[in-house]
Amino acid sequence: MSLDPTAACPLPPGIVAQQPLTALAPMQDVTDLAFMRVLSHYGAPDFFFTEFFRVHAQSRPEKHILRSIDENVTGRPVFAQLIGEDIPHLLRTVRELLQHPVAGIDLNLGCPAPKVYKKNVGGGLLRDPARVDDILAALREAVPGLLTVKMRLGFDDTTPFAAILESIKHHRVDLLSVHGRTVKEMYRSEVHYDFIARAVASAHCPVLANGNITSAAKAREVVQNTGAAGVMIGRHAIRNPWIFSQCRAVFSGHTPAPVTLADVREYVERLYTTTRHPDFPERAHVNKMKKYLNFVGQGVDPEGRFLHDMRRTSTEAELFAACDQHLLSNPDTIFAQEPYPGVIARPNCETPTECTLDEVTA
Numbered sequence: 568m569s570l571d572p573t574a575a576c577p578l579p580p581g582i583v584a585q586q587p588l589t590a591l592a593p594m595q596d597v598t599d600l601a602f603m604r605v606l607s608h609y610g611a612p613d614f615f616f617t618e619f620f621r622v623h624a625q626s627r628p629e630k631h632i633l634r635s636i637d638e639n640v641t642g643r644p645v646f647a648q649l650i651g652e653d654i655p656h657l658l659r660t661v662r663e664l665l666q667h668p669v670a671g672i673d674l675n676l677g678c679p680a681p682k683v684y685k686k687n688v689g690g691g692l693l694r695d696p697a698r699v700d701d702i703l704a705a706l707r708e709a710v711p712g713l714l715t716v717k718m719r720l721g722f723d724d725t726t727p728f729a730a731i732l733e734s735i736k737h738h739r740v741d742l743l744s745v746h747g748r749t750v751k752e753m754y755r756s757e758v759h760y761d762f763i764a765r766a767v768a769s770a771h772c773p774v775l776a777n778g779n780i781t782s783a784a785k786a787r788e789v790v791q792n793t794g795a796a797g798v799m800i801g802r803h804a805i806r807n808p809w810i811f812s813q814c815r816a817v818f819s820g821h822t823p824a825p826v827t828l829a830d831v832r833e834y835v836e837r838l839y840t841t842t843r844h845p846d847f848p849e850r851a852h853v854n855k856m857k858k859y860l861n862f863v864g865q866g867v868d869p870e871g872r873f874l875h876d877m878r879r880t881s882t883e884a885e886l887f888a889a890c891d892q893h894l895l896s897n898p899d900t901i902f903a904q905e906p907y908p909g910v911i912a913r914p915n916c917e918t919p920t921e922c923t924l925d926e927v928t929a
């Protein structure tokens with residue numbers, strides 16, 4: 568029997584057969600081992616993606632990111648994401664990562680941080696489709712299993728989109744995640760789901776729709792309207808860690824069980840305990856928690872009172888007092904499935920220098 572070298576590698580099966588797929592979007596400083604563990608408590612996505620491993624002449628795979636692969640206890644596959652443009656160093660990193668239990672290798676073609684794109688990596692590569700083609704050719708040679716890509720629609724505009732989709736097809740990429748914005752559109756513009764539909768129509772591989780999938784209902788609508796194989800969800804999984812199990816319920820025609828503010832209080836405590844590093848001072852950990860809670864607060868009350876009070880805390884006791892006041896005074900109140908309009912996850916910055924929770928907003 569001869570093996571067909573052009574045959575696509577099958578994706579790992581989803582949690583529920585025949586349903587649209589779900590994935591947690593890679594998020595630097597968020598999607599680490601601890602966060603993946605917390606999320607899987609409430610209902611894991613089908614696939615996880617690591618935050619990006621930086622690739623350059625001096626790089627070695629970052630140890631803390633490797634932990635999210637080596638110590639993964641979620642029972643779900645983890646894809647390792649790379650950001651870089653130097654082919655020999657990308658290949659060296661791939662060889663190193665393939666020594667770990669990765670589900671596949673993912674290339675970042677979307678990071679919009681100026682510090683990143685000025686080095687012609689991440690979203691910066693979208694300015695040079697020929698270079699993307701060379702990189703994908705080399706990665707395809709080096710990755711015997713699943714090779715995946717996460718891309719935006721273009722840099723200033725969508726001009727390179729068609730050429731890059733052609734390369735993705737030509738080099739037999741196994742899964743494509745499309746964030747339906749250009750690099751210049753950052754994180755807050757409308758999402759161009761029509762371009763995701765175009766990717767679905769032209770790609771030979773499954774496509775995950777990404778960008779502002781705020782709820783399970785929105786996930787179903789976007790899958791129906793684009794024909795995507797599934798959804799990739801980032802910020803709204805921080806706000807609502809139940810979102811992946813809610814998607815599974817909605818995809819099978821059921822109404823998800825309501826989440827109450829008391830449930831959210833329990834989530835906050837789990838997040839606090841699980842993400843706490845033993846060497847981290849209390850104040851620094853409270854500040855880190857406030858970054859997650861910026862998103863959580865979008866579903867607590869329509870006036871943003873929880874966000875207002877939570878942002879003014881600096882100790883563990885103050886933080887949990889604010890949580891108790893807003894989450895346990897009326898514990899049976901329903902946690903909103905969609906973020907309340909106008910309740911913004913600050914700090915607010917339109918031109919982040921890095922993809923971190925400090926600088927990226929909803």
Ligand SMILES: Cc1cc2nc3c(=O)[nH]c(=O)nc-3n(C[C@H](O)[C@H](O)[C@H](O)COP(=O)(O)O)c2cc1C
Binds near residue numbers: 592596597779922
């Ligand atoms: C804090 C933060 C960090 C991010 N880090 C990464 C990253 O490491 N790699 C990547 O491809 N995208 C990164 N992104 C982009 C997300 O994966 C996703 O494409 C974007 O947030 C849109 O999806 P959403 O509306 O579901 O959040 C990051 C986004 C945020 C908010």
